[in-house]
Amino acid sequence: MGPMQHPLRVADEVRAALAEARPVVALESTIITHGMPPPVNLETARAVEAAVRSEGAVPATVAVVDGVLAVGLSAAELRALAESAAGAVKVSRADLPVVLARGGTGGTTVAATMIVARMAGIDLFATGGLGGVHRGAPSSFDISADLQELARTDVTVVCAGVKSILDLGLTLEYLETHGVPVVGFGTEVLPAFYVRESPHRLSYRVDTAAAVAEIIRVRRRLALGGGMVVANPIPAEHAMAPEVVDAAIDRAVDEAGRAGIAGKEVTPFLLRRVGELTGRSSLDANTALVVHNARVAAAIASELCRVS
Ligand code: PSU
Numbered sequence: 001m002g003p004m005q006h007p008l009r010v011a012d013e014v015r016a017a018l019a020e021a022r023p024v025v026a027l028e029s030t031i032i033t034h035g036m037p038p039p040v041n042l043e044t045a046r047a048v049e050a051a052v053r054s055e056g057a058v059p060a061t062v063a064v065v066d067g068v069l070a071v072g073l074s075a076a077e078l079r080a081l082a083e084s085a086a087g088a089v090k091v092s093r094a095d096l097p098v099v100l101a102r103g104g105t106g107g108t109t110v111a112a113t114m115i116v117a118r119m120a121g122i123d124l125f126a127t128g129g130l131g132g133v134h135r136g137a138p139s140s141f142d143i144s145a146d147l148q149e150l151a152r153t154d155v156t157v158v159c160a161g162v163k164s165i166l167d168l169g170l171t172l173e174y175l176e177t178h179g180v181p182v183v184g185f186g187t188e189v190l191p192a193f194y195v196r197e198s199p200h201r202l203s204y205r206v207d208t209a210a211a212v213a214e215i216i217r218v219r220r221r222l223a224l225g226g227g228m229v230v231a232n233p234i235p236a237e238h239a240m241a242p243e244v245v246d247a248a249i250d251r252a253v254d255e256a257g258r259a260g261i262a263g264k265e266v267t268p269f270l271l272r273r274v275g276e277l278t279g280r281s282s283l284d285a286n287t288a289l290v291v292h293n294a295r296v297a298a299a300i301a302s303e304l305c306r307v308s
């Protein structure tokens, strides 16, 4: 046997909360290493953890730290991850075994964070935007592993919908095919990250954390497997003008095509270019929506822990 007896290192605070059936919210870290530039990435990661705490839940930021799958990071680890962004690997399902075997360090995507959350026994996960079916996917085959993970791993992901770097309609079709419920939190349409609305209607609107918790309970009783998406629009005061966002995204997608960007580099390239083209306003919007998702996830986790 190799040195790796148990791959998870769960922080004491997270372990205690889980043992006592208190609310815990998992948080991803690709957004820290590949989704936002320093120093905003660290400021956002801290604000998101604080938002989870303000709702009475315990944050569990997931990352690969020196070959260890960490569930809950120390302040120093969070800072190191944010500052080492250039050297950190983007870790999705396919990358997990390789990066762990090599003793590497990286930020976990939605897919990898779902896997780790399930291993640790965490039901709720908050992030910014999901990966999805890319524009041009019918010829590029570029579909995020996040969607396949939602099809198989039972974790509820609270997000602000998907960025329109993706094909929103095809992303919803893919989730429908795989039986993944997508419920709008106070909305009838799929939110598009920086923008509260898209033309894509959702089958279900839910208005309270308690109602989401009840759906999670029923899913569990039925042992359906797979995850669920809670699509939570960006707060109105932080939303951006659709024209500004669309112009930047169109340009970034065009540039990625011309530069021949492929595979796991596509999403980080697009996120970086959209950030550069839209500047501070999009970064502020990004922070605001992730913080909001963290609060909602914490409220759902709290409802789920209530004895009913
Ligand atoms: N979308 C964002 N910000 C992000 C990501 C997506 O607006 O940081 C990250 C998430 O970690 C997501 C990953 O899981 O990108 C998806 O990458 P890919 O498309 O290569 O699967």
Ligand code: MN
Binding pocket: 142, 143, 144, 145, 263, 264, 266, 267
């Ligand atoms: Mn991809």
